[in-house]
Amino acid sequence: DTGVSQDPRHKITKRGQNVTFRCDPISEHNRLYWYRQTLGQGPEFLTYFQNEAQLEKSRLLSDRFSAERPKGSFSTLEIQRTEQGDSAMYLCASSPRTASSGNTIYFGEGSWLTVV
């Protein structure tokens, strides 16, 4: 069990560029979540998948944001036409869907995005 892995860990991009983040969940975890965290705030929910199905999206997820989990394993979060307000840490998390887990969600180390 290697934990939730995110790549890249840091990304600096110019306003208007597209960026993509990848998340590899813990093996056999069928739920995968994306959160956004700005400095001094708690994480805010963006979206989550059960296997390859995207079950819920937050209103925070504007049409410039798209998330996929094509084979029910890794996931990508793409931000198109980045804006300075997109600067934040993007956290990925996963959980197993078993009764014994108590729905505990495990987080990765996050991907820092700076839009300049």
Next chain:
Amino acid sequence: AQTVTQSQPEMSVQEAETVTLSCTYDTSESDYYLFWYKQPPSRQMILVIRQEAYKQQNATENRFSVNFQKAAKSFSLKISDSQLGDAAMYFCAFQGGSEKLVFGKGTKLTVNP
């Protein structure tokens, strides 16, 4: 919609002493989970302790324990015998039927030697 409130932006404690972090939440659901997560500087979010709402007994994990008051919608975290490594941001989180976690704004804990 559920909300989670952490009224203490910052707290400090002397090494080896005990500190309590406060958390209140608002929900109309009866079945849910509550969590405390720890986030050290530039490090990942780590689960500290979890409480199932249907359990009356307060959860305990080594030096960490909670005081869960369901009627008052209160979920405080007590850290006993504080250690320097306990210094971090602590987030209280709620998880109901929608599966997603709703976080408070966090409490920054400083441990003084």
